[in-house]
Amino acid sequence: EGVNALAQALAEGAEGEVLRECIARPGLTRRGLIKRLKDLLEEPEADKALDGLLRKTWVYREQKQLGGPKSMARVLRLKGSKEERLALIKAPGKRQKAVLNHLEQAQGDVDFSEIVAEQGPYARTAIRTLLEKGVIQEDQREIRDAVSTGELPASSTPPKLTDAQEAAVDSILGPPQAWLLHGVTGAGKTEVYLHAASKTLKNGQDVLVLVPEIGLTPLLTGRFRARFGDSVAVLHSGLTGAQRLREWRRIRAGEARVTVGARSALFAPFKNLGLLVVDEEHDDSYKQDEGVRYNARDMAVLAGKLMECPVVLGSATPSIESYRNAKVGRYGLLELLERPTPKPVPAIEQVDMNLIERVDGKKPLLSPQVEQALRQCFEKGGKAIVLYNRRGFATFVQCEDCGAAYRCPSCQVALVLHQKQRTLSCHYCGFHRHHEPQCSQCGGCVVEMGKGTEQVEQVLSDRFPDIPIARMDADTTAARGAHHRILESFRKGESRLLVGTQIVAKGHDFPDVLLAVVVGADHVLMMPDFRSSERCFSLLTQLAGRAGRGDMAGRVLVQTHHPNHFALEKLGDYRSFYAQEVHEREMLSHPPFGRLCLVRLEGVHRGVVQQAAFDLSKKLRAQIDHKAIQVLGPAPAALPKLLGRWRIQLVLRGM
Numbered sequence: 001e002g003v004n005a006l007a008q009a010l011a012e013g014a015e016g017e018v019l020r021e022c023i024a025r026p027g028l029t030r031r032g033l034i035k036r037l038k039d040l041l042e043e044p045e046a047d048k049a050l051d052g053l054l055r056k057t058w059v060y061r062e063q064k065q066l067g068g069p070k071s072m073a074r075v076l077r078l079k080g081s082k083e084e085r086l087a088l089i090k091a092p093g094k095r096q097k098a099v100l101n102h103l104e105q106a107q108g109d110v111d112f113s114e115i116v117a118e119q120g121p122y123a124r125t126a127i128r129t130l131l132e133k134g135v136i137q138e139d140q141r142e143i144r145d146a147v148s149t150g151e152l153p154a155s156s157t158p159p160k161l162t163d164a165q166e167a168a169v170d171s172i173l174g175p176p177q178a179w180l181l182h183g184v185t186g187a188g189k190t191e192v193y194l195h196a197a198s199k200t201l202k203n204g205q206d207v208l209v210l211v212p213e214i215g216l217t218p219l220l221t222g223r224f225r226a227r228f229g230d231s232v233a234v235l236h237s238g239l240t241g242a243q244r245l246r247e248w249r250r251i252r253a254g255e256a257r258v259t260v261g262a263r264s265a266l267f268a269p270f271k272n273l274g275l276l277v278v279d280e281e282h283d284d285s286y287k288q289d290e291g292v293r294y295n296a297r298d299m300a301v302l303a304g305k306l307m308e309c310p311v312v313l314g315s316a317t318p319s320i321e322s323y324r325n326a327k328v329g330r331y332g333l334l335e336l337l338e339r340p341t342p343k344p345v346p347a348i349e350q351v352d353m354n355l356i357e358r359v360d361g362k363k364p365l366l367s368p369q370v371e372q373a374l375r376q377c378f379e380k381g382g383k384a385i386v387l388y389n390r391r392g393f394a395t396f397v398q399c400e401d402c403g404a405a406y407r408c409p410s411c412q413v414a415l416v417l418h419q420k421q422r423t424l425s426c427h428y429c430g431f432h433r434h435h436e437p438q439c440s441q442c443g444g445c446v447v448e449m450g451k452g453t454e455q456v457e458q459v460l461s462d463r464f465p466d467i468p469i470a471r472m473d474a475d476t477t478a479a480r481g482a483h484h485r486i487l488e489s490f491r492k493g494e495s496r497l498l499v500g501t502q503i504v505a506k507g508h509d510f511p512d513v514l515l516a517v518v519v520g521a522d523h524v525l526m527m528p529d530f531r532s533s534e535r536c537f538s539l540l541t542q543l544a545g546r547a548g549r550g551d552m553a554g555r556v557l558v559q560t561h562h563p564n565h566f567a568l569e570k571l572g573d574y575r576s577f578y579a580q581e582v583h584e585r586e587m588l589s590h591p592p593f594g595r596l597c598l599v600r601l602e603g604v605h606r607g608v609v610q611q612a613a614f615d616l617s618k619k620l621r622a623q624i625d626h627k628a629i630q631v632l633g634p635a636p637a638a639l640p641k642l643l644g645r646w647r648i649q650l651v652l653r654g655m
Contacts (some may be wrong), residue, residue, distance in 0.1 A: 185545020205274025
């Protein structure tokens with residue numbers, strides 16, 4: 001009812017703000033909800049609005065017992081000598097003997113729960129008697145058992161390093177500094193991390209490895225655990241609160257010497273950090289955009305300087321800023337330009353969609369070249385990865401009779417059709433509504449336009465009905481542990497075709513993947529962002545690196561309407577791409593040749609926000625040095641309205 005009320009603009013003022021927050025972030029406590037709205041509403045105002053929504057049944061309340069993560073465990077140990085214990089209990093019963101034998105064999109502390117699990121619930125009575133007679137004693141220990149999150153299996157035997165890899169390890173372990181490790185996909189950057197970590201551990205120091213996505217942790221954690229066992233901790237948002245607490249305590253106690261985690265792992269309580277690795281350093285996921293804003297890559301470089309430990313920034317497609325820092329001497333530069341495997345990085349073939357003939361009046365989703373390549377791949381017994389960087393089934397739904405379209409009432413963006421759930425959803429605020437094939441305005445037929453991973457999966461399933469397909473995007477990986485289950489299924493061959501968004505392009509190592517396909521690269525390339533060319537180049541290069549990692553040569557196909565764009569023409573040649581991209585940025589004073597600062601103003605009333613932005617720009621222009629700083633705007637943000645708030649922005653550019 002609350003969703004419908006918002007769609008019909010029935011909720012206004014404070015109630016509208018509270019309702020939008022409830023839809024965007026379900027499951028908040030009352031205190032958490034009011035805290036999130038503190039910049040918009042006074043506490044009594046938010047409290048009153050929430051009570052009003054509850055009375056109207058536009059939101060509902062659930063009572064939950066919040067116990068927090070369990071922090072302590074009961075442990076048992078023997079007291080005194082064997083003779084002293086026999087004097088206290090001369091004729092122990094059968095269950096009491098079993099408890100005593102268990103403790104004697106352990107020769108130390110044993111968890112109460114372990115004995116009960118092994119000997120059954122009746123052991124509780126025996127333990128209670130032994131405690132009353134003073135034969136054993138009870139204590140408590142901090143729970144910090146290793147967390148198993150489901151990692152992909154890996155070999156525990158280190159391969160022989162190439163000369164370039166050995167030189168990289170030696171350089172990293174020299175005088176501490178920041179290093180950029182630039183290596184082609186499949187060049188063995190992870191082996192460099194593992195060997196450097198092994199030598200760091202032998203020196204009695206700890207290791208931190210940062211990854212940009214939770215989806216990369218199963219593979220990387222598996223490889224580190226294969227070498228270093230339970231001394232590896234994992235930290236990311238996919239863990240429960242209790243699991244994160246256990247891992248945090250293991251790091252603090254020095255029991256976990258190696259930590260693999262997402263950006264927040266940077267703040268774990270290391271005692272003696274000796275190596276800090278930032279894998280896929282170019283990735284935007286290292287940026288924290290809510291709360292305290294920071295870039296974990298840049299924070300890692302600063303942390304290395306403060307702790308006097310080496311920092312390794314690894315990537316096949318380094319960010320323009322990092323590569324320039326290496327070129328001008330701020331970072332050391334290490335390069336791995338060849339794969340240690342028999343097959344080189346596959347060449348990338350472009351499929352010009354402008355030349356593809358229409359079928360039934362529209363361009364086919366898959367070109368004949370892509371279909372043929374997929375068929376050949378499966379005939380050889382190989383696997384394939386297909387990338388399309390938009391989730392859902394159709395990105396836009398419209399009535400072909402009256403032209404009515406479904407838009408989010410809070411964000412003014414088109415609702416995306418998710419066919420499996422038969423819902424139209426906003427990917428920004430979470431608003432959703434049921435999808436009907438008839439127009440709600442005139443009763444006419446609605447047409448579905450645009451495409452997403454769900455539609456790509458359906459088309460592939462129709463073309464290749466005998467090939468098991470798995471989809472990996474934000475919809476299928478929402479459940480805890482889903483990343484591991486999907487990747488493990490693909491590794492075992494239970495699925496042979498992996499379809500997904502950008503997460504399928506990053507860091508995965510499957511030797512039997514023979515083909516990688518990009519269904520459409522243009523929407524990434526044409527984003528209104530000065531980094532769009534760099535992002536497109538990185539994404540496609542990363543995907544290309546998933547193919548041909550075994551004994552058989554791989555192949556990569558990219559469908560595009562812009563085959564002459566330099567980011568696509570220079571795929572496979574990072575240095576050439578860097579030279580052109582850096583030339584264009586220098587002309588426009590874009591980073592790394594200038595500084596950009598985004599100032600965004602938000603508010604419910606559009607006119608008020610526009611006036612505030614205009615006043616701010618006027619004040620800034622009156623106070624700044626125009627030779628050093630340029631003020632651009634005000635102008636509407638790329639998404640002018642989100643969560644019911646209008647967004648106007650200014651950009652400050654340092655010359």
